[in-house]
Amino acid sequence: MAFYDLEEQEQLASLKSWWQRFGPLCLLGIGLALAALAAYQVWSWYKSEQATKAADLYASLHKQVRAGDAKQARETAAALTERYPSTGYAGLGALVAARVSFEAGELAAAKQNLQWVIDNSRDEEFKSLARFRLAGVLLDEKQYDAALKLLDVKPEHPMMNIYSDLRGDILAAKGDSAEARAAYQTALEKTDAKSPYRNLIQLKIDSLGPSK
Numbered sequence: 001m002a003f004y005d006l007e008e009q010e011q012l013a014s015l016k017s018w019w020q021r022f023g024p025l026c027l028l029g030i031g032l033a034l035a036a037l038a039a040y041q042v043w044s045w046y047k048s049e050q051a052t053k054a055a056d057l058y059a060s061l062h063k064q065v066r067a068g069d070a071k072q073a074r075e076t077a078a079a080l081t082e083r084y085p086s087t088g089y090a091g092l093g094a095l096v097a098a099r100v101s102f103e104a105g106e107l108a109a110a111k112q113n114l115q116w117v118i119d120n121s122r123d124e125e126f127k128s129l130a131r132f133r134l135a136g137v138l139l140d141e142k143q144y145d146a147a148l149k150l151l152d153v154k155p156e157h158p159m160m161n162i163y164s165d166l167r168g169d170i171l172a173a174k175g176d177s178a179e180a181r182a183a184y185q186t187a188l189e190k191t192d193a194k195s196p197y198r199n200l201i202q203l204k205i206d207s208l209g210p211s212k
Contacts, residue, residue, distance in 0.1 A: 054084035061093055070100050074109070081116055091121035091130075098133060111137055128155040128163075135166055144174045161190040165201055177208045184208075 057080050064073040077097030080090045098113035114137070117130035131150045138147035147170050155163045168183035184205045191198050 051084075051087055051089075054080060054087040054089035057084070058089040058093055061096060065096060065100060070104055073097065073100050077113070081120070085120055086122070088121075088123055088126075091117050091123055091126040094121075095126065095130065095133075098130070102133075102137065107137055107141070125156045125158075128153075128159050131155070132159060132163060132166060135170070139166070139170050139173065142173070144170050161187045161197070163187075164190060165204075168201075168204060172204070172208065178211070181205060181208050181211060 057076055061073055061076040061080070064076060074097050077093040077100075080087075080093035084090050094113040094117045098110045098117075101107070101109035101113065111134060114130045114134040117126050118134070121127050121130070131153065132155070135147040135150040138144075138150065148167065151163050151167050151170075154160075164183050164187035168180045168187060171177075171180035171183055184201055188198060188201045188205070191201065
């Protein structure tokens with residue numbers, strides 16, 4: 001029995017020595033892990049709460065648009081981008097506000113909202129759509145070079161044909177028929193063979209007259 005008592009005492013002494021040496025580090029590691037877990041849980045809760053509040057605001061925005069309350073809709077969209085800029089609802093709200101402003105003839109406000117999406121949205125589809133719409137506004141304002149510069153990117157796949165089509169419209173407005181034809185041809189090639197949209201593109205090509 002004395003042998004076993006001595007062996008246990010040696011093991012306890014060894015364990016005590018190890019703990020004195022490495023115990024504080026173990027406690028520190030456990031503390032850091034618990035702190036990281038707590039921080040992650042708080043951050044997840046915060047993001048969930050932010051998304052919920054943003055969703056509520058976006059629902060209000062849609063009600064205001066349907067009710068024809070353009071002023072309140074723009075204010076709600078502004079609140080979305082100011083309070084919850086990292087949520088997807090902020091980008092959607094800015095796109096809706098841009099459309100409302102455009103329909104009201106307030107082009108400066110429309111351009112501001114579209115530029116916000118381009119500069120701040122994390123969703124590439126939203127950014128592509130905002131670029132397309134802003135280029136359309138600039139076309140109406142005869143700012144052709146600025147509009148073309150906006151389209152000088154590779155958009156999300158579903159928008160490649162309409163980007164080329166709009167590029168054709170801008171080039172045609174500039175009087176560059178050859179480049180416009182090439183852009184329309186690209187749009188035609190990227191449009192589904194069964195889409196009726198092809199007919200409109202073909203009409204634009206035909207309107208340019210025979211190629212030289």
